[in-house]
Amino acid sequence: MTVTATRPTIDASRLPAEVRDGRTPAWWGNVLFMTIETTTVALLLASYFYLWRNYPQDQWPPPQGNTDPPILKPVPDLLLGTVNVLLLVATVPLMRLVDRRCGRQFDDLEKLHATKPSKAPPGKRPPARPRVVMYGMLAVFALGCISLVLRWHEFPALNVRWNENAYASLVWSLLGLHFVYIAIEVVEIAVLFAWAALFEVGENQAGDIILTAEYWYWTVGVGVVIYAVVYWFPRVV
């Protein structure tokens, strides 16, 4: 349509430049990637149960022949996995604090029509680096690293090497996949922390941190499911 002088107009210049959550394209991108990952994990779990169904079920997990003495039911050791999953769950309230504080930071800035604290009129200027956010992210980062170390030691605690049978391959890939998720999240948190430390927590960064927090909740949730399947399913069947 050619623009003619007679056309009525909608003036967009008065619309906000930064919003958060479901209104932003970024939020949709985040949700869609979570959906993709959820499908992947779901299919991996489906494969696990498919193989379990086709296996002589009185002996699951498959007996461990090449150890001396042979282990008839080589179930994974509970300790490390349990500690790790509890640790992950413990990070959620922490992350929630960061999440909430970022939301407030965002809204404060929005009220002042400033994208960054430094742009806000002096006086009612919100903190450049809210303490909760900085310490919270630092804590989650640290706990995430610990969780990675624990996970690293969970592999031997499975009592079976990935290349011994299909069950082993599957539990290793379940834990491995989740290891990668945690690793990605930890790096992401580190980067956001670095940015905030170097500069300040503006609307942009607050939004990013909120999205990261949501992905973190997802990661923990998936972690709980995987823990249940890998550690408890073989014990209850």
Next chain:
Amino acid sequence: MNSRAATLAAAMALLAAAGCAGPERHSVVDPAGVQADRIHGLWWLYLAVCVAVYVLVMAAVAVALVRRRGGSDQPLTAPPLAAEVRRGIAVAGCVGLTVVTLFVLLIADFVTGRRIDSLAREGTLTVRVTGHQWWWEVRYEESDPQQQHNAFTTANEIHIPTGRAVRFELESTDVIHSFWVPNLHGKTDMIPGHRTKTDIRADRDGEFWGQCAEFCGHQHANMRLRVIAQPEAEFQKWLAEQRQPARESAPKSSQDRGKGVFMKSSCVLCHTITGTQAGGRVGPDLTHLASRPRIAAGTLENTRGNLAEWVTDPHGIKPGVRMPANPLAPEDLHVLLDYLESLK
């Protein structure tokens, strides 16, 4: 122009309906067994329905094309409501018709499926077929433990008595193959680690060809088998012959020397000839090789010339086949062929 396209396509559809003058030895539309026959019936039902639908839709397109050409280019954003409603009713009607048709087809398929599964199996004969890259091992089982010595093995050729149900137990030692004899029944996959089975009953005598239907490597194309349906009497005669060990060849005869060649060349490592020390299980059982009309999994006629070519240079015929080339001295080759041809 589109009406031309329509007629062209419709003509082809009719050709499909009519075009069944295919090779009778392996044709879905020339059933020789009860299951193939039932599937064939279902096939015609489906085909008739589909051709009818095709003709109707293309006719609708063609008519629309010829009657709605001219008129102004002014785009119509809000077509007259009455006409739209009429079209809406028409479309709804078509959809309803589709649903009904599909339901009929579904029922027909289910019924046929049930009838195929419930093949009467009195006095059943059991044949175990094992897929190998790229040939078929055929073993005639004996249910009765005392009769175990009567069980025997042959290859790439299955004889069945006409009018009697045969249970095929299918398995594979390497990759997935699929057992398919179009004139008799649909295909059943042979999957390593999964026992599968299929029941077949031939209702007329004849020789029917089958071929591996699941891609299985280099020689998938040349992995054929033949099913010979014959009257009970002939079949029993054949069984009796096959149960015999290989016939002894007179001492010092060329056959006897050929046997010597066989035993010290590579043949002995892979092939079995019952009644001799040749017990290899890697290749087809040769005990009654000469009684089979074709060799190389149905690829060649069983003539002396073909046999010679097959023994000396199999890869010239079936590149990638497991059978190795055997460079034999002409004299050795001749006596070997004499021996193999004596394995009636």
Next chain:
Amino acid sequence: MIAARPDHPAPEPDDAARAALARTWARAPGLYGWITTTSHKDIGLRFVVTAFVFLALGGILALAMRLQLATPQGRALGPDAYNQFFTTHGTTMMFLFAVPVMEGMGLYLVPLMVGTRNDCFPLLMNFGYYCYLFAGLMLYVALVLNTGPDMGWFSYVPLSGPDYSPGKRVDVWSQMVTLVEISTLVGAVEIIATAFKLRAPGMSLNRIPLFVWTMVVTSFMIVFAMPAVMLSSTMLAADRLTGISTHFYNQAEGGDALLWQHLFWFFAHPEVYIIFLPATGFLATIIPTFTRRTIFGYPALVLSLVATAFIGFGVWVHHMFATPLPRVGQGVFTGASLMIVIPNGIQIFCWVATLWGGRIRVRTPMLFVLGFFAAFLIGGLSGVLLASVSIDVQVHDTFFVVAHLHYVLIGGAVFPLLAAVYYWYPKWTGRMLGERTGWVVFWLVFIGFNLTFFPMHHLGIWGMPRRVYTYLPEQGWHGLNLVATVGSWVLAMGLLLLVVNAWWSRRYGEVAGPDPWGAGTLEWATESPPPPYNFASLPTVRGREPVWEDDGTTPVVTGLATDTREVLVTTLHDAAPDHRYHMAGDSVWPFLAALATAGIFVGLIFHPAAFPIGSVATGLAIIGWFWPSKEPEPIHHEHERPAVPDGGGE
């Protein structure tokens, strides 16, 4: 009510404003700009062109295969070459042509059709393209080095497993599949977010152009289907690769060969609809233009799209009817496979109703649409035959299926695609493809296609299994095979003529102008080819054919920054203006990330250490990519939200 203010008329965006926009949205000059471009028009077209190159390569392989099969016991190719060729042909057509070409059309057209300046995540789009390109190169470099995959495009274990496929051939296949699906997935995310958030004010859900709807539904199918193939091919690679040697598919160690088939077909059947639905989008866009009326039954069409997507995930087992499955289960999947005919039927009926209610203009695009009816119906109906378990066990894995799938994919997807090429070529290049040549191309393609594939129905019924490199004279298949071979050359000539025409028209074609077909959707509301910023001032929408409905009083959006890449984000349901969204500028990081990712996949074939190393490299590239840049400040006023301009009527 009209929310915009008539008392407040828009200044005609002067050349200065346009120049500023052009400066902001144009890509950097030279090779660097070529690599780092994030324009949806550059990348969308790049997808389309690359996909057509792969179509040509796959087609050449197909011609070679037809030569081999022209006569019994042909000597043109040995089994080894033939197996590599048909596997690469199938892999190319499914993974490197059909899906990417539809994705490319989507990336190019969706932003124009919803009236915005670019796709949602430009850098991601750039990353996706390079993943796709590298995957394609990977496959063909391997083929040239006699390392082409040779186990068939559905790559059944155990044949494709370490025990029966020695060497690196299958490794190359499984790695390239995973790599190319990454590109497909990011494309899907891209398109969904763009269609949901960047629509022109007033384009409520019930006014979204049907092509955009098909792309959205397709993208959701991709989101749920592609992970299955990425997972299964990764498991296959893990089973094979040195130093990993897992047992997912090893029967003897608790694995299962059928697990592969379930995972693969859970992806590969929806894949067919992922290819087919965008094609229906082309039809639903082209038919109204050439019948001069709005499409019949818009809501029914949208609902049938969604229904197809859902049912499409419930039919995968009909590829496994010959495997040991309980009869009841088979019945269920037969039911689903037949049920999917209903939504497709609704679409066909609605299009026919549109033809009946319109005034048909037969130009080349419409010609291909009519060709679609003639060809696709055959494929669809032979699909009905295949849905029946009993019939399927007879014709499954025979040339009947080869005929069926080519009628569905060429008749159902390539004919509409060619229609789309003729239809949008003017938009891409500003010049028309030759109309008379168009008719020649159509008849060559149509006749060649039918000659090639129709006889294959008979071959299948006469017992010719698919994927055979040769057959015996006594099997009586030679006549029809020869016909098919001749047909394949006619088909190839038709496509070649199209390429020549496209090349010639780029320079010498008749100039098109903004709207050569008098079409109704927004992409025709701007020049051809569109300027880097698409629309001088973003349009708003009052109905489903904005261009047809515009009487010169439809409001436009003003007040977006011209010095930064700013677009308007609207609400999900009724597309009310919501906020201004600042898009990332061009960057080389996505290219580097794609390079590192490809590095992981190629390296893994040779050594497991490639994974940690490559991951670190990719991670660094992605950090560089997402490191927030210090962009110029968007202007701020006190906020107020203008309401949606109403279409009047609703």
Next chain:
Amino acid sequence: MVRRALAVFTACSLLVACEREERQFRSAPPFGGPVRFEEDYQNNAHALSEGKRLYSAFNCKGCHADGGGGIGPPLMDEKWFYGSEPEQVFDTISKGRENGMPAFGGEARAPGINVVGTVPEHQRWQLVAYVRSLSGLASRNAAPGRNDHMQTKPPENEKEPETPVVAPPPPDVVLPK
């Protein structure tokens, strides 16, 4: 750019030497010229996997198990009684050895050695290549991966290369009566 990417990929893929992927069906003597062990067998994936197949087809497992040894000596270790060079291994397989190894080449080196048929020469070479791969003496990128059976040993392509040592057969290895 395309050219650059192409270069990168060619570089990577060239590591997959073409002859490694060659499928030689009609291979070697009597059709070919002199034996090119490196190219046609040791670094050729198809030849190595054929060797693996023949190893069980000709029942080498019977004595050597999956390389761990049993009646016959283990093949996975670094010890070679009669030398690890391809020609030496070929000689052992063809003519057999006094302490129980039968001759697969048609005639034995000495009376008392059991002759089991004549394995065609190129198949013997395939066996040589495979047997050497059991102790890691073949290209890792060509050696077979894990097989589709119960795992009794690490796959050949994960075997650490052993440095061959020529050790005379221990006296207790005797011909099984």
